[in-house]
Amino acid sequence: MSMSEDTIHPENSSKYEALKVKKGIPQPEAMNPNIAARLKNIRKKEVTTNHYVESILKGNINCLSQASTLLESTKLAHQTIAKEVINCYLPSSGHSIRIDITK
Secondary structure (H helix, E strand, O other): OOHHHHHHOHHHOHHHOOOOOOOOOOOOOOOOHHHHHHHHHHHHOOOOHHHHHHHHHOOOHHHHHHHHHHHHOOOHHHHHHHHHHHHHHHHHOOOOOOOOOOO
16 A cells, blocks of 8 residues: 555555445446537527527428426516517417417
8 A cells, every 4th residue: 555545545544454445437427428528509699580580481390389487487588589579479479369378
């Protein structure tokens, strides 16, 4: 047993002969670096009003849910985009009504 092991783990000294602590394996990263980089790029992507409008018209449910989340946001920038999206649909809304449900 070397002196450095005693320094790192004092319980490996001769005082504690019945107890031996061995060096463990290195811990893996908390997240795969490739996935982390991909998520970082996804988060940075800003979606425009036109993207929401076009995607919703194509039937993209994810964009519809994201746009409805923008309506509930407290950020002014999100609310502005949400109002622009709604205004784009008003001419084609026919005789529909808009209902706002909050908790």
